Amino acid sequence: MNESDDQKGNNPAGSPPQQSNHDTPMLDHLESGPWPSFISGIKRLRDDHPSDRVNGMANDLLGQLEHSYQTKKGYWKGGTVSVYGYGGGIIPRFSEVGDMFPKSREFHTLRVQPPAGNHYSTDMLRNLADSWEKHGSGLVTFHGQTGNIMFIGATTDNTQHFFDEINEYGFDLGGAGPCVRTAMSCVGSARCEMSCTNEHKVHRSLVNNFTDDVHRPALPYKFKFKISGCPNDCMNSIERADFAVIGTWRDDMKVDQQAFKDYVGRKGRQHTIDNIITRCPTNALSLKDDDSVEVDNRNCVRCMHCLNVVPSAFSPGDDKGISILIGGKRTLKIGDMFGTVIVPFMRLDNEEDYERLVEIAEETIDFFAENALEHERTGEMIERIGLVNFLEGIGVEVDPNMISHPRESSYVRMDEWDDEAAKWFERRANGDAQVSGGAV
């Protein structure tokens, strides 16, 4: 779309006339104050950058942004741009006021998948800066709310050139549109004592199994993976991901009684009672007379509070694994939804376990692709068809960990009660049932 706009932003051969800077009286207000100013950064590109392409683009971008501030409206429209062989990964932006600001008329964003855990070397950041300066606007965000590196501002032609260059040294586009999106994972095992799984490996095992679904949007709507190494859920996965993976543990949490006693000695019993003991959501902690702590592990729900307050004394157990929750999303269209438990616990010890994890994701995405309506998220689909139909579709048995409480409405047909009850007892006898934290 709008291919005819392609060349308009470029200057014809010969030296371009010296640009005059757009006045930016409103944006100038965003240069004062202690917090670093993005406006000052764009002005640096305008004023200091030797390339006319870069400084001209920055100038016209500032001009359009000032125009938005003056009129309180946005002036970008979408379109269709991708790189050769892909159908997505780029957010096309064509200016609706390109005649006033021609050098930023095409200002597409490339969504690029960051390394799992968002780790970089400064050398690699410099490589990315060099490539982006060569082909793009010189503006970049680590990272957008989608989890991507956002390279903001390239012409249609240059999206391909930039992609070709960074793709050679290991970077690939992320998702945009109705497709599997770029995944996110926390720092986890790399630097956090709360981590209960290898977030890195889970992240890459999942999303890199679906590169075709990332690059070629063909699903009913977006599908997101987010991975947090513990129930603190720093990746907001339960609230924001269609497929949330949360690290957890199944055995008793570990308690270093001496470290706990030291804490009580330092902070006092009242502080300990007010900030730890009474904050446990299931009253699973008890302060003993000798200042040690007793844990009712059977009723611990792994909320993390006591571990967060005294990480030196409390830590996750040894029988670690993950929970999977499916269906989180924000408002559109039927309202906010949390992900809900589909797999209460599974271990990830060996390649077979990871294959099973990927298989659950494949079943979920296949079912979503076949059954969701256009522009319907996984959570909305489950809301529409009921959890049980979804579980049957992906081949997962029911489990009481999936619910807050059983049905309240009596309006249900239950002819097959006896069969279902027998199935439950059979599963328990075989040790298959997930009740009491049995594995998948």
Next chain:
Amino acid sequence: MATEAVKKPKKQMRPAIESGCPDGMQYLHPVMLRNFGQWVDHQHPRPGVLCHVAASGEKIWTVRAGTQRILDVYTLRKLCDIGDEFGDGHVRFTIRSNIEYMIDAESKVEPLIGALTDAGFIVGGTQNSVAMISHTQGWLHCDIPGTDASGIVKSMMDELIHEFTNAEMPNRVHITTSCCQINCGGQGDIAINIQHTKPPKINHDLVANVCERPSVVARCPVAAIRPAMVNGKPSLEVDEKKCICCGACYPPCPPMQINDPEHSKLAVWVGGNHSNARSKPSFQKLVAAGIPNNPPRWPEATAVVKKILAAYKEDAKDWERINDWIDRIGWPRFFEITDLPFTKFHIDNWRGSRKSLNSSSHIRF
């Protein structure tokens, strides 16, 4: 000459290498690589600095700094220079666009903080501070924005800087901003989001050419949109009595302009919490609306946020997030001490909303 133009060689396109998500392990600090999965404890020596301890006894220090998020390459290279001269060349970015430098000796901490501060970056954002506000593109790049989150965030962080560089809150505070009701900024302890108050203004001349009308009709959460002939052209019409001004029709159909310079307002929501700590994760709830969308510095929105933060800081117990605090003190008390008006709009009427009503005699007096 003309034949040469015809013979123009076909451009050879390079096939993509579908490598997907790169391996992060290659960029890890050697101390982190050696102790991967073996961390046992952490301390918070000062705001903006974390020290993690591994079972081996090795330690890694992290210095966290806030940035302007939309980085120009000069700023990015400056961050790299600091990382090379005062750090160990290994960095990462948090989910809230802070940069983190990982270093293997305590002696490197203060010089690194000094270099960052001298260069204008703000060290902080750890533990029980007000973290960097998460946000999206706004007028700089989005196709549907009602405001400029980047500008709001810059203005607000200028005012909240003490709370970013110190850790004086009862627990951490995550603030988010979003330029439309899609809420890309995400759930937050405090969220500042656009709330439209007037139905879309339709440019009927463009609808037939630009919009796939059935999918626009399907997009409306309240079935307020129907196909119509307007001025002899196929278009769409909106039942303005039903319309909830959500803006869901605008992305698939730009001629249905929802952004209104006067009537698109800011609303403030509180109590969104992603963590499972203590209580289950919670979504944010409406507390204030009708706040003017007032560039370039949005002082009215900042004033509301500061009022809520002051009440929370004063009244909440240690470790209570904003949702935990309000659960304890109750909503009437919240509206009382924040001096925000309680209106009929605070009472939810969306599906499932009955569960948000008080069906008990639990009332605080």
